[in-house]
Amino acid sequence: MFILDRILPFIFSYIRPFIKWFLHAFTRLSELQRICYGARAGASRTSQVERSLTLSKRTQIQRLVLDLDGAAPYVNNEELLEFAPRAARIVMQAKRIKHNVHPDFARLLGTCVTSIWGYRRLMHQVEQLRAEKYDSDNLDHEEKLLRLWQLLMPETPLTGRVTKQWQDIGFQGDDPKTDFRGMGMLGLENLLYFATAYNDAAKHVLLHSMHPTLGYTYAIVGINLTSMAFNLVKTGSAKTHFYNLVVQHRQDFSTVEDFHKLYCYLFFEFDRFWMESDPRNIMDFREIYQAFEITKLEALHNDSTIFKTNLAVESV
Structure with missing residues (x-):
């Protein structure tokens, strides 16, 4: 079982690009679009979006993830809400998704983005309280x-x-x-x-x-x-x-x-x-x-x- 747990992620990482290419060719939708349109709202959709963004090979998206990770612990609520439109804009540019053709995509993706980096901010806030000595x-x-x-x-x-x-x-x-x-x-x-x-x-x-x-x-x-x-x-x-x-x-x-x-x-x-x-x-x-x-x-x-x-x- 241990060997299988080590091998399966490697196999998946190797065949993932081929699966994505096939599904894109068949549906004419990017992976993020398929997730946002097809997965149930909540943990199912948000976790898949998080995984897709984290594993992305696009330079713009990799830079976006790093920037949001760096900023999330220190932003206030208003600043956190700005993550969504920024992420949607960069992803749509990188994936060549047209807003007039897919008007719901930015909203669906943005909801996931706010939830993902809201959680990462929460991790930091909880750690700060834990680190504060009585x-x-x-x-x-x-x-x-x-x-x-x-x-x-x-x-x-x-x-x-x-x-x-x-x-x-x-x-x-x-x-x-x-x-x-x-x-x-x-x-x-x-x-x-x-x-x-x-x-x-x-x-x-x-x-x-x-x-x-x-x-x-x-x-x-x-x-x-x-x-x-x-x-x-x-x-x-x-x-x-x-x-x-x-x-x-x-x-x-x-x-x-x-x-x-x-x-x-x-x-x-x-x-x-x-x-x-x-x-x-x-x-x-x-x-x-x-x-x-x-x-x-x-x-x-x-x-x-x-x-x-x-x-x-x-x-x-």
């Missing part, structure tokens, strides 16, 4: 941490900044700052977003984590799930979800808030998965965590997958 001397960081406690434990005031009470919501020691080392502020921002946007669901999960036999460390598990969400984005596995999301929600591109919502989905679903797995104790965490991750990766292999953040609970 600083107890930073008032904004401290306020967010205290806000997390207030949202999860509104009836129980903290007795101090450094206290064993933090273990009640699943931190390892008396000072939570040490638990954010791996995921930085991204871990705290995720936990805080879950507790803010879906407070009932977050407290529902927290209650499960306190179960006398099936319990787990809420905050630590939450930070582990931040790592899972981050890796899904970094490796590109999450493209399926985000490319479908922008189409379903009629957005132009994915945002950091969309990443937070993916995290909330993963946390809520992991809690369900954990309880249904009936673990012997917390020592089963790694095995159950890995099994859960596999189920999500398998789901993302289906180009119609979108993880819906429906976190309503009947009671807390």
Whole structure:
């Protein structure tokens, strides 16, 4: 199987030009046109457009991809929206596609372009949050941490900044700052977003984590799930979800808030998965965590997958 995985891409790269030539001769349409007109909107179309642009041998398109890659991490929303008409203009010139003959092509391609480089910008934004270390001397960081406690434990005031009470919501020691080392502020921002946007669901999960036999460390598990969400984005596995999301929600591109919502989905679903797995104790965490991750990766292999953040609970 390993040898086959190595050989097939080589074979495909060799015969791809012949396939493209044949299809162009038969349909009189370029590969990008065939994708935009024939593939379903969302991950199916956008992923194929991304692959076609990345593998293009046209110098103009290669330069376009490099330029957009370089600019994407630093552009604002308005500048990101300018990627679409620029890409459509360059591609249509390179492929000799006439707008009056194919009036829908620029729009269809542009939608994919905005989604592709919106995702690449999101990767950068999420990495920036992960790289930002928790600083107890930073008032904004401290306020967010205290806000997390207030949202999860509104009836129980903290007795101090450094206290064993933090273990009640699943931190390892008396000072939570040490638990954010791996995921930085991204871990705290995720936990805080879950507790803010879906407070009932977050407290529902927290209650499960306190179960006398099936319990787990809420905050630590939450930070582990931040790592899972981050890796899904970094490796590109999450493209399926985000490319479908922008189409379903009629957005132009994915945002950091969309990443937070993916995290909330993963946390809520992991809690369900954990309880249904009936673990012997917390020592089963790694095995159950890995099994859960596999189920999500398998789901993302289906180009119609979108993880819906429906976190309503009947009671807390």
